[in-house]
Amino acid sequence: MNGKHIKYNVDNDGIAFVTWDVADSPVNVMNEYTIAEFFSTIKRAIDDDAVKGIVINSAKKDFIAGGDLKWFLNYDKSKQECFDMLMQTNTNLREMERCGKPVVAAINGLALGGGCEVALACHHRIMSNHPKSHIGLVECSVGLFPGAGGTQRFLRMIGSQKTIQYITQAKKLTAEQALKDGLVDAVCTPQEDINSLAKNWIINKGTTEQPWDNKKFKVPGTPLGVGQVSGISEFFSVANAMVYKTTHGNLPHIKNVLSAIYYGAACNIDKALEIEARYFVDTLFSKETKNIIRASFLFINDAAKGKSKPKGYDNASFKKVGIIGAGMMGAGIAYVNAKAGIEVVLKDVSLSKAQNGKDYVKAQEQKKLENGLTTQGKIEALLEKIQPSDSDTDLASCELIIEAVFENEKLKNQVTFETEKVIKKEVIYASNTSTIPISQLAKASTNMDKFIGLHFFSPVEKMQLVEVIVGKETSEKTLAAAIDYVTSIRKVPIIVNDGRGFFTSRVFGKYINEGITMLTEGVPPAVIENVAKKIGMPVGPLAVSDEVNLQLMLAIMSEDPNLTTHEIQLKNTLINIIKVHRRTGKKEGQGFYDYPKNEKKLIWKEWATIYPPQASFDEEEVGKRLLLAMVIDSYKCLDSGIIREPKDADVGSILGLGFPIHTGGVMSYIDYVGAPEFALYSEKLALKYGERFALPESLKERIKTAGTNRVFYKN
Template sequence: MNKHTSAKAQTLFRTERDDQNILFISTIEKQLPKKINIVDYLTQFVDVLNAAINQDTVIGIIYTCPIPAGEIGYKQLLEQISADPVMKKKIETVVLTASHWNDSKKPIVSILDHNCIGIALATMLWADCRIAIPNLTLGFPESKFGLFTGFGTTIHLPPLIGDANTLDLMTQGKLVGSQEAYDMGLLNKLTTFAEDCLSVAKAWIIQHPEVPSFSPLTTHELTDDDVFSIQKRARGLYPGTNAVIALLKDRLSLTLEESVEQETTLYCDLMEAPGPLNMIRTLHYGVREAQSNQRIKRLENYTLNKIGILGAGMMGSGIAYEAARAGIKVVLKDVNLAQAEQGKAYAIQLCEKLLKLGYMDTAQQEQLLSHILPSEKVKDLEASDCIIEAVFEDFQLKADVTKQSIPYLSEKGFFASNTTSLPITALAKATNDPKDFIGMHFFSPVDRMPLVEIICGEKTDQITLEKALTLALRLNKIPIVVRDGPGFFTSRIFFNYLLEGITMVLEGIPASSIEEEAIAAGFAVGPLAVLDEISLELMLHVYDQLPNLHASQKRAYNYLKTLISLGRKGKKAGAGFYDYDTSNKKKTIWRNPKIKALKDTQSPTFIRKRLLHVMALDSYRCLAEGVLNQPIDGDIGSILGVGFASHTGGVFGHIDLTTLPLFVQDCQTFQSFGEQWELPESLIQLAEENFHFYDGFISKWK
């Protein structure tokens, strides 16, 4: 090939023309700066390709992804958009220019030779044809952060895959593989090997000497059913999803120029909005930091070849599956072999689902299942590098199984209790060496819930913490580290969510309103539905484990006892806060005739605030008491552990969005509803200072 590199693109892009006059554009990655201004960088790429189009002798153009391999720096992009007053115009120019490329009729092909997500994939849509290698990961994950992928995605994607698929792909945060992308029309061709892409691209150009001009107008239209299903899940809380819906609805009535302007305006507005910033901080940077190895020193002579799990119930079985999937040998012990085998059957069930979906083959299934040894013999735990106790939430039972099994740990091993709320310091007394004892609170179902709350007891040492972090990361979990205390962090604030639901019922607020507004506020499940799901008897048992109960908790406790005496024990009993119809598997909210309804209907905002604020307030107490080290741990734990409204960025993100003075004012108006609303003096003082827990991406908590 003869190289023709323009002066403007010398440092970043390489252009090569072959003897057929097909031009190939690629990035000179070795010359890329550590930090790039993504919009200026794409402007340069568009200029290079424009120059190629304007060369009369060039018959077609091929380019690889102009975005360097790796993730988009959301923080940097946000800062650049905020700092540059003409950034919106720059983005519009890039997208509009790329959208007019095929006015020249010259065929343009993009080659996807590495994973492309977000803006990287958007740039691939600018071509007339997309060719990819197998086993890539593609998609638009920005919706997880309240954003959407701009840069022409809502304009170029619908003609390829239709409005409904576009809406789904751009708002659900899901990633797809090469084959699925090809099947839906996102890709035009798949090659067997990476080295074949260039020749296939050239052949396509020769076969298509002219291409039709791009038009965003198509016959694909968004149906009301398409929009309803997405809005039902998003509940109008995610601005990126709202933007995509609006753009897809309007696109058939707009010119190309109007579509580009509308998309870019919404994109830049969202990039500067506080909600998405909070979500990026928590769910992208916070999670990435939690999963980094920087908190772990090099552990000499410590391996994770074998772990023992005590209890083959739902939690123990789920942990066993995750460990086996990570390639760790597991002894799954229960009181008898039948129960242990039943625990392994859960792993078999999960594997069968993956087989049907094509995400696992039989060889992988056999290998995973071979790692799990069901057993009733404590001696099978011999030489375990870690033993995780996952039995029923009873202090004495946990102490008994700990004493029986701890002698079988390897010399460098540690013991972990998977407990929801029992104090780790007290549980550690069952061993002679509490420094090797720690809490690892997994969430159910373990195979789908990413969080692990690691709880340090008073005598847990740093090495044990690092071993627990090593295990959590090996299981591909997101760990947060908290200090010991009743309920730790996640369970403690979640108990307040459930308490507030019961409290409002006793006040005469309709149970249906409580549940509806919980969902509208962004919670995964309403508090009363949660209580039915876990069973009212289990909630009483949890209350029994707490060292003391204040008056509001006692009222809730007594009401739960009353419901249980009426046979309303929860979902399994067919009745609780809901009535359950076993014939059609539907549930309807139950209204207790003995509770007098309030004369004045409470506003939706009132109910939502109480449910959100009560968890955020107790999160602050956890921070002030040292249960939490930093606000980001609370934000991650609240969203990923107990389903707090993710659009806020977490409990402390919620306070910052509300502003602390208004938050404190709201809580003061709620103080007549119970002790859960008592305000620490330190929080009142911070409100007087108009304190914010974050300044952008930086924590201000010392």
Template sequence: MSEIVTTERREDCLIIRVNNPPVNALGHAVRAGIVDALQETGDAKYAVLHCEGRTFFAGADITEFGKSPLAPSLADMIAALEDCPIPVIAAIHGVALGGGLETALGCDDRIIDRKARIGFPEIDLGIFPGAGGTQRAPRLTGMAATLSMILDGKHVDAARAVEIGLCDEISDGDLLENAIAFARKQTQKRRVKDLPPPQPDQAAIDAELAKAAKVRRGQVAVKKAAEAVIASAALPFEQGLEKERDLFLELIGGPQARAMRHLFFAERLSTRVDGLSVTPKSLGLFGVVGSGTMGGGIAMAFANAGFSVRLFDANADALKSGLEKIRSLYLASASKGRISEAEALDRFDRIQPADDWKGFAACDLIIEAVFERMDIKKAVFAELDRVARPEAILATNTSYLDINEIAASTKDPSRILGLHFFSPANVMRLLEIVRGEKTSDMALATALDAARNIQKVPVVSGVCHGFIGNRMLKGYGREAGLCMMEGAAPEAIDKALYDFGMPMGPLAMADLAGLDIGYDNRRSMTAGEDYDPLASLLQDRLVEMGRKGQKTGAGIYKYEPGNRLPQPDPEIASLIEQLADENGIRRRDVAADEIVERCMLALINEGVDILSEGVAQRASDIDVVYANGYGFPRYRGGPMFYADELGASHILERIGHYQDIHGAKWWTPSPLLRELAATGGTFGNWKKG
């Protein structure tokens, strides 16, 4: 018997203990240890499978991802549990996720701690439960509830687990003692595989697929999971297992699962910064300057994590309005059952208004979220310089501006950095942490720790206009605008990129954000050098006409009152043709494939420059930014992973093709792209000297 899996005999009960910290992952040693332990039943009348530490099995061993598992496989281990001659009771605490829940379903009964949760999160990796979960769970809870859990991927609490039949009893107090007491009442085996198959329910299956089609659009695992669950009713158990396995293997070796595994690891790697080894400061009190949509969202993000926040706005009416908005958002969450009303009010109470700048005197980290103008930003930092403690960290939420310039205007540039939240800041997971030229390691480490505490996915960026995400977006938007001037209708452009997997086309997105934002940004840029004026010709004209997007009821599209659905506008189609004619553009049919290719190649080429310049530490960091901040389809892995799937040589050839047609100004390949095309290297493996 290994040290990881041990047994203890307590009267008629065999206790199988697993201790594989930190999360009792179901690696080979665990699987083999459990199979060996099941040989020691002797004259025991029942067994309890119990995990030490903070949780039951939290899932597979991620170090085995993408590798052929050593025997016994997870399915083999579960079969051994099921074939054990005495009843085996799973004692669940913490979480039982993925293979952990499948393991519990291989036991005869399941007792669950009241605070524990179960779930099938595999869909987020482009797969579904592949060790019998799609065949056993429906025999306990039915096809609809099983498919709902699989396609949703979220956790189910103990009460719900018992209600739907996946667990048998809730435990209060000592879980192991309660599990032994529960086991004593079991007089015979109750193998899930021997239970009657579920009743076919195609209407319920169709309803779950319809829900998943909205949130998991384009993911092939959705229909494959449904096929597997349907097999639980249509086929005998063993044949159902075979069907599940065939479908699972088809997915796990496919491009979507490969892409989603890449993001799984990339999101864990993005928190690591080469050479950063200092211990972060302890943070208790946070400050936010600006009570608008972004400032309020940032305050909520910290309050949601249990922190106290001081919120200030130089405009007292704006501060009052911002607090009212925050309160209404919390109460709306309570009304939808997401949190209790008491918790909503507790979170709101954590956000206290500051009467003046002195309200930030005790704060450990202060974030500025005011209007995107350098003079206003510098004025805010001058005030913070005056009132903040010397050891406090000062951050700007700027989306584009030069953080080195902001830092240079302060007494201590080492404590200045960027914390670029994405709107709504209390919801969006991404946080770009912008490291200035003089930002200290302590400030950076503390910002990363703060991101973890508020459950954000952080990516560290260097300083450049737009940092990682918005800088790359420039070329993407440019090509969309040029395709429109060359002949593609706005709705055709948006549809092409929506069909690629983006949540919204770039022109509808521009309307949503407000056309005046780009218009104002371009006022400080040089046409022809910093941007192609033809690409934004329509947008600039629309702003000057008062059509700024959704907020004015019309932009590139028109909008009915109370309806955010973009409607093509014949007036705009005529205006596009007029502008094209005035600028000597001969319009033509632009195919969807060309639209997607041009937008993606522009995005990728800028990403390659960002990587080669060291603005991003690694290619996977760029993927994390785009998957979590810009809606790049997770099943494509992010723009740099997608680039590696296409291959550097292919990308270089296609950029050359567009250079021949459109010239070199916007179609000059990154030097790193040329290098990797010549050597056969990949962006994912490249590291700056």
């Protein structure tokens, strides 16, 4: 007899097969319905005297992919009800562990999050070594941590050090890695019958006691020799300090998982499970976790699937792409295309420069080979897809062109003119410009409806985001095809309407501008940089300025005819820094920082002379100025139509700017701090520092009519 989500069968030898096969879903997910049906089926097998052992398996290509995050995001019950649910789950898993019948997990494909936790509660785990098979507790990647015993069973199986590392890093282990660590007991090939292997273990060797239920069991301690650390308490003190250095206390799920592991280590398994459940509840109900789940699971996942694609257009596919410009950006774009199985013509002004771009790809793959992450055969197959060229005629057979030459309008226009002589009329032409308006560049094209912007981020092979920029003449068909292309190379597209700086470059410029402005006001540069990291930004605005280069920043500002009073002042500041003090950036070895050869960068000590430090400063205000500068300008992008939806701004800010994910992104930030409080603080900054912090009237109206702390999202 089968349920809706769980199949049940007992064979002639008394082996019960409990098979996950969640209805109306491509993968097995855990929610209140599937979990309830699973445990009722397990209880049925436990209560049946004819059943000698139990095999938990899957009818889908994966074992269990984990918890249903939409369920968690929209969880509307009380903290007590959530705790009771977790404790009932733990009770059910403990009954399975102590039922007196051997239970085996037959793990095919993915066993992640809650799926891994179900497997850990079995007496024996067999895992297929298919390349796509992975096991792990990955909840930290979405702002949660394991809540069904994962922290405590990991702790008792692999010790505190690996438990902290694997859980906080959301590590996915291959079958071989899991076997080496003792998280699975056996590995089989995809060709072997994993269910028969599970059954044979039950019949021939089946044991029914978990190690932690043995009275002599002790939790593996922290090994000696980790620096000067010895003992569990000292190890956890160092672990806490290291985590705080990275997260600055902004991520409650990381703090709570460490607490659950630490306090659980001193208890028996049942008390430890209760401790974990209490910390999990505290995490689930935090606004930071809700933000991370919404941003990473819903918004970013939806964008990665191309949900923003205009309706009514067939799926477009590309077998051959031409990339013009073989510098770091062009080479990176060629790399991700080849990785996606697309043939590439990588063109530059000379064959040697084009070959240098291909060599960049080879060098990146060589690093992977040295770390055992690829093979020589795979590298050769990848490189065969990239054809270096110095001839426009080689682009004639390409189905998409991506121009990635130097950020100069005249040069880009010339490239467009020359390329369109050889390519077919139906070919889409994309520019990788980061600042020049697409509608302006499109004037050089004879097919303006096929002209679009694809703004990649550096390094391309690591950065997920691509801004798909729509010019005034870009057709919906071209946009739809561009979205299909971006998702096919495993990048995350957001649609941005045309405008100087588009979205990310424009908004990130406000972050940089505010950092430089505070330096000129006498806020110590070390304070600016450290506060930036403390609020959750990956790097300070002064260090970013050095990376971008002050000369380039000045050139971009000089091309903008609509600078504000504040931006004109900042432009004059840059001119002074460049011409008087000869500070231009990292490339030249001297910007806001000094860059001694083979030494760590240091903030230039003369800034204190040029801009005497303030006697006192408000650290909170420094952080708020950096964040609000981006948030307010992001809203202006939404208000003016540069960004079409608030969620696009959130995705773009997290993936493109490194905006702190615990806030949910630039638009979610308003809800995160509370709309009324946000408005009051903005007003305070506007009175003190000028109109750039004043809220647009439409945002004031949104806040006024919202009637709650939330303006954009309900939860």
